[in-house]
Amino acid sequence: MIGFSSFRTTRETGLAAQACIEKIQTLAHQANKGFSSPLYAMIDIADRLERDPQTARNIWVVRSNQQSGAETTHTRISAWPLRFSPQAHASEKPLLYLSSSVTSAELCALSSESAQRGIFCNDIETLSSNWPKGAHPWLPLWLAANPQCLPFDPASGAEARAIAIAALQSLYVEGRHGFYYMALHDDPNDFTGPMSSLSANQALKGMYKVSELDTDIQQPRVRLLGAGLALREVISAARMLREDWGVASELWSCPSYTRLARDANSAERWNRMHPGRLRRSSHLRDCLNTKDSPVIAVTGYAQHVADQIGAHITSRFVALGADSTESLPGEPTSGKTVDKHWIVTLALRALAQEDKIPQEYVEQAMRRYLLQ
Missing domain, CATH: 3.40.50.970 (Thiamin diphosphate (ThDP)-binding fold, Pyr/PP domains)
Known part of the structure; x- marks a missing residue:
């Protein structure tokens, strides 16, 4: 070599x-x-x-x-x-x-x-x-x-x-x-629109915000993270959450869960080795530093790829990958991808666990999307 x-x-x-x-x-x-x-x-x-x-x-x-x-x-x-x-x-x-x-x-x-x-x-x-x-x-x-x-x-x-x-x-x-x-995938859909220099810089650090929450609307809210082609399902899930369940979503594109995790691990290690010094943050912590809404991280790979960032999220965290769920009726078991219905349901479940929506919403979603 x-x-x-x-x-x-x-x-x-x-x-x-x-x-x-x-x-x-x-x-x-x-x-x-x-x-x-x-x-x-x-x-x-x-x-x-x-x-x-x-x-x-x-x-x-x-x-x-x-x-x-x-x-x-x-x-x-x-x-x-x-x-x-x-x-x-x-x-x-x-x-x-x-x-x-x-x-x-x-x-x-x-x-x-x-x-x-x-x-x-x-x-x-x-x-x-x-x-x-x-x-x-x-x-x-x-x-x-x-x-x-x-x-x-x-x-x-x-x-x-x-x-x-x-x-x-x-x-x-x-x-x-x-x-x-x-x-590289070959779906030409516009997931994120033209990128500003700020968005491009943050994308290289691992994640950047695609859409803001409307802070004037008092309703349950979640933060949805998606990488690659899976971002398409995340955006569709956000639309369903808003229209069908009255839940607002903050959308993030995450081109590299691995870079986010490495950066957060590095900051944590430095803080541990230098207890008397000013603590270092990470891009992940800077982006998701509030505890007021659950975080749902989605990847088209197996769940462990998105799970890399879980230890550094202070709010309720759910990772979802292609291996996270059973196949839907009629869906092939080979080459599975993440599905917007599961993203919606898991987001509702996270909100229900925090008593922000009724638990029956989750049961209704499971029946409605044939996930049982």
């Missing part, structure tokens, strides 16, 4: 990354006129970076994925030649790796051959599979446990572009170790 010292991050590396960043920022301004899926956004970025003579020489693009792209081939390489390339060892260039890696073993091999460097984009959620999000159950465990990997599950093309820019800045301009990972 090649190590971090195999490639040299030089001034030329930073200039190459900056050229790519400027190109992607131009694409982002153009994309604000419409909306795209994370998969479309990243393939479009790869295609345009390859077509532009100013950026084509500044990036390695590796394509081992099953999605079609542009017909250009001049930078489509296997990562293996980077081991032997004097040019690569003299000055590192950004690496964009488009893959279809179902298992952690496959992804581990890809990251090893590229010295655990680069931006890895995985499109397996778009392929037929027996597993949630197309990923073998060990894959999300490997992502969360690998300290060199910063995993993201973007909900929209805007989130994917923001993550790509941040990765180029962090890895190749600032010279930090490790690699970024993005799970």
Whole structure:
């Protein structure tokens, strides 16, 4: 396995990354006129970076994925030649790796051959599979446990572009170790709308607010968190809670539960080791620092991915993943996804446990949505 010292991050590396960043920022301004899926956004970025003579020489693009792209081939390489390339060892260039890696073993091999460097984009959620999000159950465990990997599950093309820019800045301009990972779905629905610079910055920390609560309305309220394609079900559940049960929802997009958990764990560890110093907070605590309403965290992976943040939530917390519930009538057991009806029901149950709504609401929801 090649190590971090195999490639040299030089001034030329930073200039190459900056050229790519400027190109992607131009694409982002153009994309604000419409909306795209994370998969479309990243393939479009790869295609345009390859077509532009100013950026084509500044990036390695590796394509081992099953999605079609542009017909250009001049930078489509296997990562293996980077081991032997004097040019690569003299000055590192950004690496964009488009893959279809179902298992952690496959992804581990890809990251090893590229010295655990680069931006890895995985499109397996778009392929037929027996597993949630197309990923073998060990894959999300490997992502969360690998300290060199910063995993993201973007909900929209805007989130994917923001993550790509941040990765180029962090890895190749600032010279930090490790690699970024993005799970890509191909649903073009507009989950979050155009992203402000503040939202983009907070998304990179793990979560940002999609909609505010109406503080003038006195009604039961919950905070709903969703990642990736699961955010679509979260938004639908918020609508059902409002229209059918009189419950208000504060919506958050959470591109990385893992980053939120790592940041919160780091702050907690620092506070424990420095009891006499000013306590450190975390982005998760800053976003969800009140105890007045339950938090429902939803992921398209297994429940343990969202459960990572539970220890740092001060209010009632419920994690929901693709393995959290039984299949609905007529729903296939393979490749399960989270369902808006379960999100609604679990939100009602959390409110009932705090005596904010009658318990019979939960029983009515179970019957109404055929969940019994």
